[in-house]
Amino acid sequence: MPSYLSPAIFIEEPPSGVQPIEGVGTSTAAFVGHTVKGPIGVATPIGNFGQFTDVFGGFTDDGALAFAVKCFFDEGGTYCYVVRTCKYSGTPKVPEAGASSASVKAVGWVSTGPLATLDLKASSPGVWGDDLAILLTTTGPDEFTIEVVYQGVSAEKFEKLKMTQTDKDYVVTRINEAPSRSKLIEIADHTTTFGLNLTNRQPQPVATPLPLGGGLSGLSSTTAAADYLGYPGVGNGLLAFDTIDGINLVAIPDAVGRDVHVGGVSYCAARGDCVYLADSQELPTSADDVIHYKQGDGPYTGNAISSKYGALYTPWLYVFDPRSGGQIVVPPSGAVAGRCAATDTLRGVHKAPAGIDDGRLRSALDLRTRFSTADQERLNPRGINVIRDFEGVGAVIWGARTTSAAPEWRYLNVRRLLIFLEQSIEQSTSWVVFEPNDPSLWSSITRNVSAFLRLQWLAGALVGDKEEEAFYVKCDKETNPPESVDLGRVITEIGVAPSRPAEFVVFRITQTQGVPATT
Numbered sequence: 001m002p003s004y005l006s007p008a009i010f011i012e013e014p015p016s017g018v019q020p021i022e023g024v025g026t027s028t029a030a031f032v033g034h035t036v037k038g039p040i041g042v043a044t045p046i047g048n049f050g051q052f053t054d055v056f057g058g059f060t061d062d063g064a065l066a067f068a069v070k071c072f073f074d075e076g077g078t079y080c081y082v083v084r085t086c087k088y089s090g091t092p093k094v095p096e097a098g099a100s101s102a103s104v105k106a107v108g109w110v111s112t113g114p115l116a117t118l119d120l121k122a123s124s125p126g127v128w129g130d131d132l133a134i135l136l137t138t139t140g141p142d143e144f145t146i147e148v149v150y151q152g153v154s155a156e157k158f159e160k161l162k163m164t165q166t167d168k169d170y171v172v173t174r175i176n177e178a179p180s181r182s183k184l185i186e187i188a189d190h191t192t193t194f195g196l197n198l199t200n201r202q203p204q205p206v207a208t209p210l211p212l213g214g215g216l217s218g219l220s221s222t223t224a225a226a227d228y229l230g231y232p233g234v235g236n237g238l239l240a241f242d243t244i245d246g247i248n249l250v251a252i253p254d255a256v257g258r259d260v261h262v263g264g265v266s267y268c269a270a271r272g273d274c275v276y277l278a279d280s281q282e283l284p285t286s287a288d289d290v291i292h293y294k295q296g297d298g299p300y301t302g303n304a305i306s307s308k309y310g311a312l313y314t315p316w317l318y319v320f321d322p323r324s325g326g327q328i329v330v331p332p333s334g335a336v337a338g339r340c341a342a343t344d345t346l347r348g349v350h351k352a353p354a355g356i357d358d359g360r361l362r363s364a365l366d367l368r369t370r371f372s373t374a375d376q377e378r379l380n381p382r383g384i385n386v387i388r389d390f391e392g393v394g395a396v397i398w399g400a401r402t403t404s405a406a407p408e409w410r411y412l413n414v415r416r417l418l419i420f421l422e423q424s425i426e427q428s429t430s431w432v433v434f435e436p437n438d439p440s441l442w443s444s445i446t447r448n449v450s451a452f453l454r455l456q457w458l459a460g461a462l463v464g465d466k467e468e469e470a471f472y473v474k475c476d477k478e479t480n481p482p483e484s485v486d487l488g489r490v491i492t493e494i495g496v497a498p499s500r501p502a503e504f505v506v507f508r509i510t511q512t513q514g515v516p517a518t519t
Helices: 049-056 065-074 127-131 171-176 237-241 258-271 287-295 333-346 373-382 412-428 439-458 482-486
Strands: 029-033 044-046 080-084 101-104 118-122 132-140 143-150 153-161 185-189 206-211 249-251 275-279 310-314 317-321 326-330 384-390 394-397 471-474 493-496
Touching: 029 065, 029 237, 029 333, 044 049, 049 065, 049 080, 065 080, 065 317, 065 326, 065 333, 080 237, 101 132, 101 206, 118 127, 127 132, 143 171, 153 171, 171 185, 237 258, 249 258, 249 333, 258 275, 258 310, 275 333, 275 412, 287 373, 287 384, 310 333, 373 384, 412 439, 412 493, 439 471, 439 493
Parallel strands: 029 080, 029 249, 249 275, 275 310, 310 384
Antiparallel strands: 044 080, 101 118, 118 185, 132 143, 132 206, 143 153, 317 326, 384 394, 471 493
């Protein structure tokens, strides 16, 4: 309290107690899979497909990830993270992938001496680096140029390079470090360990393209589920996302088996802040086959794909393949993630990402398998979302269920809405920690959470003719008895009535002899 000692007018600005709760983002996707190039086991942010191709390369027959990411952006997605994976082996686990490389000798180097003055390698592992080559031209007594050729075309050129470590144009600095860093190669200077003078440290000219070679993709027929889900202590696969907040939609379109999807659902359930979008098998023989796939019985083994943090989609999609100008079949999870993100933006996370408008897949040219209404009558109750083809519309997501058997968690949009509410409230109420645990704090919590939920009700995310029917917030002496306060706890009880989709629309039409008279 301030002290008032002299007569005067005092102006004070007491805190209002209003701490607005801001809604968190809901549409950031996370993908794991195979790429042509790029960092392995690292979660890399991607804002558009052009950026994806710059970092990870284009389309490849070795995996569907590039197509899935393309579908994500084509369907309305705006931001995602990508983790490249491969076969890991050894103890500790390390990638089997390797970067293409080549070496350049020093001027005057003799055959009995060390072989290399400069070692060059591709900027990331993979056979893509075997398409790289370099040209080296000396342009002065202590100056040279390196030109990087990719697939026979000049891609980068570094001029006025020096071998002096303290020079701003030192070759290692210019090629390996920002702002001029190469996107294609890395370089190592080994001559400094040989005690050479500046003259004979100069690299020999390379007049014809010197190819890089020996690149390894790291892909193998023995790739295991853990290569996608991640090894503890390595931080690869899904575990690469552990330190990243704000991920909402997770998919592994290159999954080698259903056990990867089982693990993906478990990962999201453990996090509690995202949902996993699982793909069915590529070519199911029947609706029963998809049911067996989900349940892990019949011809399939393992745990069921069953969780309120997961959703399963079938069938696979045909999409455009720019390499051939034709079509290629890909898993649906990338396109579904894009539809989820677009629906969040246009309608809100409470709206089911399904239906003629919000569920129409613009990127799909056709369906790998066509399921009938009778098929869907068996699949839908089991938490399997079917993509259907409707005349005059095209491919449409015609299901909005999670893989959970619990009725209260039946719908995907309800699960995602609750995640949104929980994360928004959690992230915006950190100011509460260490505040005096008394009725003043309880009232402030009630006021701020109620204001946030009121906005959600007005936006249609919560249902009820009146505010009190849509939600309630209770933080008072009943939820916070003295023995709980003594333990340092402040407990707030929140109840919400989430919007559920109109999944079964019934019109009852009867015949009458005439329209009844009304008064």
